[in-house]
Amino acid sequence: MTTTYDDLLFEISKPGRIGYSLPESSIEKTDLTNLVSDHLIREEPAELPELSELQVMRHYTGLSNKNFGIETGFYPLGSCTMKYNPKINEDIARYPGFAQIHPLQPEKTAQGALEMMYRLEENLKEVTGMDAISLQPAAGAQGEWAGLLIFKAYHQANGEGDKRRKILVPDSAHGTNPASAIVAGYDVVEIKSNKEGRVGVEALKAAVGPDTAGLMLTNPNTLGLFEVDIVEIAQIVHEAGGLLYYDGANANAILGKSTPGEMGFDVVHLNLHKTFSTPHGGGGPGSGPIGVKDYLKDFMPAPRIKKEEDEYSLSYTHPQSIGRVKGYYGNFGVNVRAYSYIRSMGAEGLLQVSEDAVLHANYLKARLEPYYETPYKDHCKHEFVLSGIRQKKLGVRTLDIAKRLLDYGFYAPTVYFPLIVEECLMIEPTETEAKEQLDAFADALIDIAKDAEENPDTVTGAPYTKAVKRLDEVTAARKPIVVYQKN
């Protein structure tokens, strides 16, 4: 490690230091005491740090050295699509014409912004096979919620709102799916996956009925498997009067190969921070646009972008709309990056993305199969799952394997998810990793499997090389300390 920097901002602060400069203002002071009652004037100033500019910079540089991003190394986090985030897109998002514009300035002074959004919508329509796009949702979970509210508005418009109260969710789904259904006011019915790791047609048939509002599906699913019965699944749900929601977290596997529209989905979201290369920023911001088929257009969030002749505007009057899900027009700056990415790739490039992503996942799976339990034998799409049950018998848990990988200079895969696989490791290599990198990662996991047999303590004691050793998460939750406490 390059640093031992451990201080908190508050611990290096010293009264009297500053790290900013505001212009001297010659405007006379207006005293707050003349404006509001005394009890509305702050009695004690907020205890914010007092530091010089270099101290601030060194603090955050120190912290960044204790953090791991894609440019640090391989980041095989399943279902998160940790691909390269092109640097040029960062430059572009910072052009004053995109960054220094106000969301409420007159539309005629923001034609370039509106045009970019319009163009991105057109591109996403093509990629998803849907008829209309809203860029408003800020991330995947918000897209899910917006999409389910569209289900709700649709059923209500058909006079079936009171009757259709259930959302079907496979047991392999992302946690956001059932959680989003709840905040959309629905009850959740879990569908058990079949032995092949997919939604079984029989289980689905048994679950659908007149109370079904819809089904949420990730395809390929979180096991990395394509739902081969998708056409029949769509038919079953539609015949029961329900709608189909496509969780686009795994869309990196199907670009140019198929579209959710073709598969029969009615509403879809995409995670632009996954499939379309925008940086995850340590958890966000993301962007989760939704696409819908024609018959659901009227229910989409407002405002929507309109193009007439060569003029772009925002249209607010959509009486059947579910309303607004977020301020303004979504995470615009993220959308600028995603649009730049799509324009950099083109249709052929996006097809190559999916082919390489799937190839890489299958290659890694083939290399690791002899050493780890592989619960599903079919070819995977862009990700796959392994199970650490063999290692568990030796006293080495999947969590230990994950921690040991950190010492090899990699981030860990997603672990213990999906919940239906014991001691699960979920690995997504993405298309932007070179074969040498995949090999190095496979070699490391093979090493660790051998160590589990021969030197299990080496694995269970990991990590050794990070800024901290294994952290005590149990005490953190039991006796939470969530703000800085002065000694």
Added chain:
Amino acid sequence: MTKQHRYLPTTEQDRKDMLETIGVSSIRELFSDIPESTRATKEKAIELEDALSELSLTKHMKELAAKNTTTETHAYFLGAGTYDHYSPSIVNHVLLRSEFMTAYTPYQPEASQGELQALFEFQTMMCELTGMDVANSSLYDGFTSLGEACNLATSVTKKQEVLYSKALHPQAKEVISTYAYGMEYAVKEIGLNGTATDLEALKNSISNETAAVIIQYPNFFGTIEDLKEIKSLLEASKGMLIVMANPLALALLESPGKLGADIVVGDTQPFGLPMSYGGPHCGYFAVKKKYMRKVPSRIVGQTVDKDGKRGFVMTLQTREQHIRREKATSNMSSNQALTALGSSVFLAAVGKVGLQEMAQQNINHAHYVKNELESKGVTVLSEANFFNEFVVKLDRPINEVSDVLLDNGIIGGYDVSSELNEENTMLLCVTEKRTREEMNKLVSILTGEGK
């Protein structure tokens, strides 16, 4: 076979080698599980414009960017929830550090200590400013934070009605209506008394069914509401006080926590984040300790490693969707970690003294413009108790005024005629960035001298 792309390292030889290891003869075989009827074909392939080189891309994007009016060329007197403030250069420099920017949610804390500590510091600073005990590490924006607050309040109180002031941001009203549509509770608007909440009407509306009262602080029209008095109206009920606060104003205004707020939310965009046409900004969410386990989304906590060294982890995760699924407190997964980091860097640089100085300059500038306008005969609808925004009544439609201002290099204020039910009214915002010259120019145009 396509041309090699700059972002894709895999060569034809690599592909051959990998296929051999996998034991299949072609990539097509790996996609044979996609049902034929849904498969893309030559006839129904997706069609996009051709891929651009880096040079062509930047040319295209610069052309789009050039069609927008920006703060580089125009003086903005437009606020209404998004503000043109000073951001120290170092904010952007820290955000560009790829160890922060290109990381995911810190699932492996040992390899994500930098971000976890930065978010712990963010939580601490937001608690300091709001006077609350616990803050999460960010949500999408101020309005969605408010929606989450409504869900929390209805869930905790088991009451079904949320009262909000008409002096709440119009888009915040829309967002909470959508949240209420989802969870199926009622929202009710409380009218105005001038540019502030009508407290008499509020008092009469609070009932046994009140889950919460929402007050913006300063409110949408810039007016500083008396939170203490509002809290006292709630005393007899179980309803919670939710405050949506501009965090910059909290440098000088008493913290909502001290004045009785149960939940404080808002957006840290004024703290160093570019306006960026409305996003990404950064919602904050802070509560009193007793609601800690009801908070939506990620919270960072302090702990120790096995050698006893201090470290940080995501904590109280049993609230969250990836563990609790349908029993989670919220469906939030992605948050706005990077913009939270940006606002933290801003706060660290501007610091204790600077934030007060900056807030004071906002007050000085806004009141200077108000006094100038008033002395030259323009009607000001706001009372004196405003922060950096106030409402003027002009003698013609706001879009006409905005056009004149635009011709003079000024982006004018927000048209609040429909929000106030009073025609020709404009909400002006004056931040620390506005110079005396710009302010005087605005005044001269609005008073008809500068046409």
